Amino acid sequence: MLGHAFVAFGRLGSLADTGVPFSYCTMLQRKTKYLLLASLFFGTVAASSGCAPDVEATDDQSEAIVSEGSIDDARRSGSPDRMAVALRSIASSRAPWNRERRQDGLERLVHDLDAGGVERIRVAYIERYAEDPEVTIRSDGLFDHLVRLPREEEIALISRLQAAYMKRDVRVLDDLLRRSREGALTLVDRQAYFAMLPRMGLWEVPVRVEPGDRSLDAVERIHLRARWAELSDVELDVALRAIEAAFPEEPLAAGVTRDRSIAVVVSSHGAQWEELMGWARPMLERGYHLQVFTPDGRPASFQRDSLSISTKTAPLGFGCRAELDPAGKTGELAEQILSKAVAAKRFDASLYGAVYLAGGLGFNEDVAVAMPDARGGTTLTAHPDVAAMMDRILREKLPVIAICHGPTLFAAVRMPDTDEPLARGIATASLPPFEAYVGFTDRKEIQFTYNVNTHRVLEAAGASTSVLRDIASMSRVVKAHKSGIEVLSGPGPQAAGTLAAATIEVIGTRWVTD
Incomplete structure (x- = not known):
C-alpha cells in the first residue's frame, strides 16, 4: 500500500494538465501527503510490533467455517475454549459465498447464551488469539479493502454477539427506571449505573447527526432501543435522563491533599x-x-x-492492549x-x-x-x-x-x-x-x-x-x-x-x- 501512496502522490501533480483546478490538486496533494506520512508511521509501527498479517485471520477457503455439526458439538461441550475456536472460524472467514454460513453459524453458537456465557467465550478467545472477536470481524484487512467484510455484515455479526449484553443492560435500566419513580435509588445504584462502561450505543447521539448514519454504533443504538421498547413505553433517552435525575448527588472526596x-x-x-x-x-x-x-x-x-483487545493493532491506536482489558483489573480500577x-x-x-x-x-x-x-x-x-x-x-x-x-x-x-x-x-x-x-x-x-x-x-x-x-x-x-x-x-x-x-x-x- 505504501507504494501505491507514492504513486498516487506523484500522479496528483499532473492533474492540473487535465483541467482539474490547481487549488483542488493542491488540496488532494495535501491530503495524500498526510496519507503517505500515516502509511510510513503505521508501517513502521506494524513492523516493529510484529504486526504482520495473520494468515489464519485473512486467508479464507470455502471450508474455513467449521461444519454445523462441529459448531453444535462445541456448543454442547460447554467448553469456552472449543466455542472460541468455532467463533474464530466464523469471525475470520471472508469468502462472500459464506455469508449465510457465517450468520447461521454464529446464531447456532451463541443462541440462548446469557451475557456471562458470551463473556466466557470472549475471554477464551482473547487468551487463544490475543484479540477480541469483534476486532477479528472488523479489523482484519486494516490496510486492504479486499479482505474486509461488507459493513452491513460486520454490523449484523457484531450486533448478534452483543445481543446478550443488550438484553442484560435493558433489564438493569428497566429496574432503575421503576425504582426512580418510587424514589428508591441510592448512591450504590448511581455508582453501578455510572460504572457500566457504556458503549456509544447506550447514550444519546452526538450534537451533529449525519443523515443515514449506518455506523456500527448507530445501528446498535437502533437495536438497543428495539429491545428497550419490548420492556417499556418510555423512549430510551427519556428513561436515561429520568434515571439520572433521580439519583442522589455524589459527594466529592474530602481530606485529600x-x-x-x-x-x-x-x-x-x-x-x-x-x-x-x-x-x-x-x-x-x-x-x-x-x-x-x-x-x-x-x-x-x-x-x-x-x-x-488487540495485540496486533493496539500499537497503531486501534483497540487496546491486553493489560488494559475493560473486563480485567483495569476495568475494576x-x-x-x-x-x-x-x-x-x-x-x-x-x-x-x-x-x-x-x-x-x-x-x-x-x-x-x-x-x-x-x-x-x-x-x-x-x-x-x-x-x-x-x-x-x-x-x-x-x-x-x-x-x-x-x-x-x-x-x-x-x-x-x-x-x-x-x-x-x-x-x-x-x-x-x-x-x-x-x-x-x-x-x-x-x-x-x-x-x-x-x-x-x-x-x-x-x-x-x-x-x-x-x-x-x-x-x-x-x-x-x-x-x-x-x-x-x-x-x-x-x-x-x-x-x-x-x-x-x-x-x-x-x-x-x-
Missing part, C-alpha cells in the same frame, strides 16, 4: 479507553485520587473500538473513578492540584465543541461549564495535562488576565491529521460527525505544533510554560503512560513549596 488529587475531564460522547486508563491506572496504583468531571454530569462514554463522575459545574479548584484532559474523538462533541466555519476551518467552543472550570484552573495556576484531542481545549479557553487563548505562544503535541488515511481505510468511527485537525486549530490559536514529530514519536510529551502554568501534552494513546510519569513530576514540583 492537593498534591495527591487530580481533576479529570472526560467526554460523555466518546473518550478513548487507553488515553484515559493508560494514564489513570498508574496514577491510581501510586495512590493518587482522581475525580472525573463530565460536561453535563452524564456518565462517561467510550469509542467502542478502543474497548476491544475504571469503575472506581467512573462510578463517581460528576458535572463540571461542581468543580472546586481548591481541592485539586492538576487537571487531565482525557481526549478521544468525543472530546470535540461535548467538551471543546467543534463546528465547521464558513471558511472551511473549524470553530471551537468550550462547553460553558468546562470554560468556567478552566478559568478557575488557570487562575489557580494548576498544571494542565492533555492527550490526543484534549489539547484542542487550549484553543477554546482564554487566559484570565490577557483574554488570549491558552494555546497562544506554547508548544503542543496532539493527534496527527490521519483523517485522509483513516477515511481511505474506512476505519473512521463514523458516529463522530466532524473530523477535527488538531494541529490546524492549535496553530490558528497561536500554538507551535509539529505533525512530523508527533507521528515519529506518538509517546512523546511536550512541556510548555505560560504565565506560571505548566502545560503538558501528548499526541495519542501511546503517550498515556509517559504523560502519567510527567504528571507525577509536574504536580510534585507545583506543590512542593506550597
